[in-house]
Amino acid sequence: MDLAIILDSNLSKSLHQQLYEQLRQAILSGRLAPGERIPSTRFLAKSLSISRFTVTTSYEQLLSEGYLETVKGAGTFVCQQIPDNLIELKPIECIEKSNASSIKLSQYGKTLADIENVPRISEPKLQINFRYGTPALSEFPIKIWRRLLSRYCNASFNWLDYSQEPNGYQPLREAIKRYLARCRAVNCEPEQILITNGTQQALDLILRLLIEPRETIAIENPGYLSARIIFETQQAQILPVSVDSSGLLVKELANQTEKNVRLVYVTPSHQFPTGAILSLPRRLELLNWAQQNGALIIEDDYDSEFRYGEKPIPALQGLDTSDSVLYIGTFSKVLFPSLRIGYLVLPRSLVAIFARAKWLSDRHLPILEQQALTDFIESGYLERHIRKMRSIYNQRRQTLVKAIKKHFGKRAQILGEKAGIHVMVRFKSSLSDEEIIKSAAKVGIGMMSAKPHYLTAHSRCEFIFGYGELTETQLTEGIRKLAEIMFR
Ligand SMILES: Cc1ncc(COP(=O)(O)O)c(C=O)c1O
Known part of the structure; x- marks a missing residue:
């Protein structure tokens, strides 16, 4: 094991004292954990280009003070029981706060730090x-998925390299195009599809590429908090629009012409969280409003696959004739959320700039999962x-x-x-x-x-x-x- 230790022979402090202090600090700060093996004196002396005697002297001091212990025939280890009052580990919350006060955050960082309701990432385990x-994660056909993953994992080494397709694996975009045409009446070519790291990244890219600070975004009230947070961190003005049992009240939106709405975010298939389904007349009204006002619509179609007795209503995107809709879908609900694969269907004029932004942001999604997902869709497993x-x-x-x-x-x-x-x-x-x-x-x-x-x-x-x-x-x-x- 290499230890990140820097010794300076120009200092007046002896090398063994410097080594002792740095090891002690590493133990107290938790960089070296209780029970962790430390390098042998011979190995450390060689890797730091110092005498073995220097290392032995430092180790002996740490052994005598109870920071290290030796196990016969096994080596030297960080002591299992470092007295609690010596350990300097701080809770994450404290570390974040102290960083926030010493390192200046950007406007984005400050806004994010001030937002109260950022959804919790961890929560207590409850029965x-x-x-x-x-x-229902336990219902996922894990054996099929494993087989599909290993099919590509075994085949060649090509997928280990960067992909040439920041907008997503071409066969996957073709499979999604066919799936969307069949099931959601979405009308697009594979080239218009950008494979994203879930809905969240699609929203983030849309905001960064299309919205200026202080431009107005209309959202459903109540509406999806994680989307709203993205809009807020980008300094957008948020305009809440009420919903009823038929979804967004388009009339309320249309009555606010002075607000100059640039973008409206909707969940038409299953309004989040009220569950209303945006009626066909409202869909047409919304599209008409967007066209008249030169506004864009984000259609977040996150769980439309699950309908109970209701006839499917075509996606807004499929009804659109004026390139007003940015359609977002995700595999988080139909498959599993840690897959982190979603897609954004773009008007053609936006395809190149979104691919560029995706490349800049995270290059592309992992290839292996995209390949497995393609086969999962094309072999009929998804619909099954x-x-x-x-x-x-x-x-x-x-x-x-x-x-x-x-x-x-x-x-x-x-x-x-x-x-x-x-x-x-x-x-x-x-x-x-x-x-x-x-x-x-x-x-x-x-x-x-x-x-x-x-x-x-x-x-x-x-x-x-x-x-x-x-x-x-x-x-x-x-x-x-x-x-x-x-x-x-
Ligand atoms: C309204 C809405 N959109 C999208 C998603 C899925 O987000 P992602 O694709 O980033 O997992 C969710 C998940 O809870 C949601 O509630």
Whole structure:
């Protein structure tokens, strides 16, 4: 093992003292962990070009002070038990704060640091977590996926090099084009498709390439928080537009001509989080408005594959005749979120600049997963998986709805149950969202309030219930326990 140690023979301090201090510091700061083996005196002396005697003297001092220990026949190790009061490890939060005060952040960094509701990355493990978003991971056909990955992993070495296609593996773009034409009536050529690191990167690129600070972006209210944060960090003016049971109120948007809206972000297939499906007349009205006003529409089609008894309504992109729509899709819900593969369907005039930005940002997505995904789609596994999951989710959805009706009756209104893998529930309760979340956590239930997704103050008690990864027993049990704590 090489140790990053720098000794300076010009200093008045002896080499063995310098070595001792640097090793001690490495142990106290956690760079060398308890139990970690350190190099032999012979090896370290050679790699630092110093005498073995110097190294031995430093090691002996650290051994006598309890920082190191020797194990006969095995070597020298960092002591397992360094007294806690000596260890200088700081919690991440402290490190971030101290950095923030000493290193100046950009405007972007400052805005991001000030945003309160950045979704949590880690959360406590709870027995039954209604957290929204995760599909039923255990149903994923992992054996098929492994086979497809190893097919390309074994074939050649070419894919180890940089790809020449920042906009994505060509056969994958062709497969997605066919899939979108078949299932979503999206009208595009493979060249218009940019493979992205999920929806999140598609949004980030759109904002960076098309929006100036202080330009106005209209978003659904309530709407997808992770999209809004991207818009806010790019200094856009946010215009909230209400939604009802048929989706975005296009009239409300159209009445605000003075706001000069440049872009509108919508989730037409399954409005997030209310679950409304944007009706066909509203779709046409929205497209017409965009055309008249020279505005762009971001269509985030994140979970439209899961519909229950509803006829599919064609994507806005397929109805568009004026290059007004930027269509985003993702494999996070249909397959699994850590795949980090999504796609952005662009008007032709924007293809080259987006490919350039993608190359600059992260070159391209890993090739192996793109190749495996291509075969997964082309061999029919994707649509088979969707059919299977639709039936599983439908069952879970019905169980959840039944349990809510049984335990809450008129005290709960269920919204958006016709598609996706979540519903929103409006409760009649005297408790605050925070009180409900806290009491639920005490009995092992994870709850997600809809509040952070609102741009305007509101006092309704609304929660988002993801049911994708919960079994029917968990769903029934979770709702029963929830009713108990809410009406105790
Ligand atoms: C509205 C919406 N869009 C998109 C996504 C997916 O994002 P990504 O593709 O970055 O995983 C989600 C995931 O929760 C979502 O709720």
